[in-house]
Amino acid sequence: MVGGEKMENQKKVIVACGGTGGHLFPGVAVAQELKQRGHEVKLLISEKKVDAEASKKYGDLDFATVPAIAKPATLSLKMIPFLWKFWKTKAKCTQILKDFGVDAVIGMGGFTSMPPVIAGKKLGAKTYVHDSNALPGKANRMTARWCDAVLLGLEAAKEYFGGNKVEITGTPVREELQNIPSREEAAKKLDLDPAKKTVLVMGGSQGAKNLNSLVVEASKAMPDIQFIQITGNLDHDRVKDELGDTGGRHKLIAFCDDMASVYAVTDVVVMRSGASSLSEISYLGLASILVPYPYAADDHQTKNAEVFEKAEAALLRQERELDAGMLVADLSSILLETEKLVNMSAASAALGVKDAAKRVCNVIEKG
């Protein structure tokens, strides 16, 4: 160990989880569980606005920022600034890790998590990556070679880590989602009717302009259904204009910092198939219509969605094939056929891993 004091058996753990909500929130869940077990934790996030916004709710956790890193898709001159930034970030991480006195580093995915893991390895710490996707990210596949173990959210990802020690842990879900409010309580908070069927729409952290517009059109054709639509900051005002007055039955939220209440009142989710959101809806046993982000790297969101479709927990719809009429038909078929909703919800719950945070922390504790 390098640096500061610690209690016996207590580990000092760095959780590198910057770049997107899909990395940050599972990282928060790991940090919460480690802290509860008496370990000392520091989360490394990126300097991006999305990380600042998403982390401000967790004032009791210790965050530090490092620059966000994105690798160019192809070998080109852009590799030069990438490598320079990577090297500088690794040097910054080495200093943070030394000052902290690191014992273990876990990277939750993305190139922003790579320098802390490599710095940790060089300092003699135990190193891990966690990947929540069915088709793991390039950064994790590269980082795996420096790791003591690779932890996976979904079994489907196992084949990509042949030579590594692999453990299927599921994807950790943050504390507030492990204990959500009652439907009545949540509906009151959101000013919705708990007796009415409610659709949650989540566009993911990247562009969802088309999906947002399709939902607005579908909502207009379903006046008895309530909608909660998370638009993303950039699209909020446009969607608001498009939607007009719905008498309060269709709520728009730019960014939601109370997902627990939102999930508590939801019957079915229409969303991208980002792995963290999927881990949350399966944890809570929610049925879904999945519309993968069409430009996600290697189309990995389709692979995530296929896991849920195969289990009959979700309908998979590609955005290019979807129109408002189809969305209305899909939503009606799930919401109006009670048995279908019950079966899909149960299939979703069967995919959820209730003790994912515990499993990840067990691996780190074992060392």
Ligand SMILES: CC(=O)N[C@H]1[C@@H](OP(=O)(O)OP(=O)(O)OC[C@H]2O[C@@H](n3ccc(=O)[nH]c3=O)[C@H](O)[C@@H]2O)O[C@H](CO)[C@@H](O)[C@@H]1O
């Ligand atoms: C476009 C893209 O490549 N996205 C990737 C990104 O996820 P990305 O961050 O886009 O999306 P995810 O669905 O994985 O995670 C979103 C997270 O943000 C939370 N949330 C969302 C909206 C909101 O208003 N408030 C809020 O708290 C959700 O509850 C969830 O915890 O990393 C994931 C994990 O590697 C990948 O599976 C996704 O494919």
